[in-house]
Amino acid sequence: MSIDANLRRLFSLEGKIIMMTGAAGGIGGSLSKGMAGIGAIMCNCDISEKGLKTLEDEIAAEGGKSKSFVMDVTNMDSIKSVVESIVKEYGTIDVLINVAGINKREGFMDVKEDTYDRIMDINLKSVFFITQTVVPHMMKKKNGSIINIGSHNATAMLGGCSVYGASKSGVLGLTRAMAVEWAEWGIRANAVSPGHVLTPLTQVTWDHPTRGDYLRDRIAMRRPGYPDEMVGIVALLASDSSSYISGANFVVDGGCLCGGAPWEFDSEYRNKEF
Numbered sequence: 001m002s003i004d005a006n007l008r009r010l011f012s013l014e015g016k017i018i019m020m021t022g023a024a025g026g027i028g029g030s031l032s033k034g035m036a037g038i039g040a041i042m043c044n045c046d047i048s049e050k051g052l053k054t055l056e057d058e059i060a061a062e063g064g065k066s067k068s069f070v071m072d073v074t075n076m077d078s079i080k081s082v083v084e085s086i087v088k089e090y091g092t093i094d095v096l097i098n099v100a101g102i103n104k105r106e107g108f109m110d111v112k113e114d115t116y117d118r119i120m121d122i123n124l125k126s127v128f129f130i131t132q133t134v135v136p137h138m139m140k141k142k143n144g145s146i147i148n149i150g151s152h153n154a155t156a157m158l159g160g161c162s163v164y165g166a167s168k169s170g171v172l173g174l175t176r177a178m179a180v181e182w183a184e185w186g187i188r189a190n191a192v193s194p195g196h197v198l199t200p201l202t203q204v205t206w207d208h209p210t211r212g213d214y215l216r217d218r219i220a221m222r223r224p225g226y227p228d229e230m231v232g233i234v235a236l237l238a239s240d241s242s243s244y245i246s247g248a249n250f251v252v253d254g255g256c257l258c259g260g261a262p263w264e265f266d267s268e269y270r271n272k273e274f
């Protein structure tokens with residue numbers, strides 16, 4: 001078999017119906033374009049109609065297939081109606097990717113109940129009920145892959161991220177529950193936890209005179225991750241190549257949790273030319 005045919009057999013997403021929330025965002029947009037580029041039919045869901053339209057045009061310009069669904073992940077009627085529309089149009093959902101998420105940085109003591117509820121509703125409760133709505137369609141065909149986007153903050157906390165970190169820890173817990181309860185239907189569930197990714201929202205931190213260096217010191221690769229660098233692992237988990245991977249959390253952080261690069265170590269190889 002040719003290399004092309006082998007690559008296609010292992011990693012192609014041709015014909016797979018992929019529903020993704022938060023598709024109009026920095027990471028979601030990259031994931032959607034990346035997976036449409038290897039054959040997926042992307043059902044892009046987001047609250048931002050304008051963002052969805054831009055994404056749909058970009059995917060079409062590159063020859064990919066996608067359809068946009070305006071959806072509020074905190075609204076059960078909206079969730080049910082979008083899932084019904086996707087199933088009506090395509091017959092099934094092969095892969096669900098829960099990406100939508102928000103954060104508001106505030107000290108633990110400053111957080112008010114409405115902020116707590118908003119972050120939890122979008123980041124955690126939505127993952128529970130969207131997945132609960134989609135899964136019967138996967139159970140019917142005894143196959144499916146669920147990918148939940150977690151975060152570095154589920155493991156390594158930063159000040160001002162208490163609710164966000166708790167919501168993402170919850171996402172990892174839900175991922176394990178999904179993997180355990182639905183394995184008998186051939187459904188796999190995994191989490192992908194990005195480290196410090198450069199998006200329009202985080203640009204200001206990377207450009208900051210002290211915070212940018214603080215971050216670089218904590219990352220072995222000494223640079224931010226880019227949304228495109230999340231595509232490979234998510235595409236793998238969406239593909240049949242990952243048929244024995246379930247219940248896992250994949251950290252994509254350039255070597256941050258492992259220890260980072262806080263100081264230079266002695267080595268005769270430092271700055272050596274080869």
Ligand SMILES: NC(=O)c1ccc[n+]([C@@H]2O[C@H](COP(=O)([O-])OP(=O)(O)OC[C@H]3O[C@@H](n4cnc5c(N)ncnc54)[C@H](O)[C@@H]3O)[C@@H](O)[C@H]2O)c1
Pocket residue numbers: 021022023024025026027028045046047048051071072073074099100101102122149150151152193194195196197198199201202
């Ligand atoms: N950017 C990072 O450094 C980073 C790091 C770790 C984890 N993450 C996680 O990755 C995911 C995507 O982050 P991003 O940086 O692309 O953020 P982003 O703000 O660019 O995208 C989030 C998307 O979610 C959508 N959204 C928000 N509320 C919604 C709602 N109620 N209903 C439907 N859609 C809604 C927004 O419209 C937006 O398009 C999030 O879950 C985030 O927590 C990001």
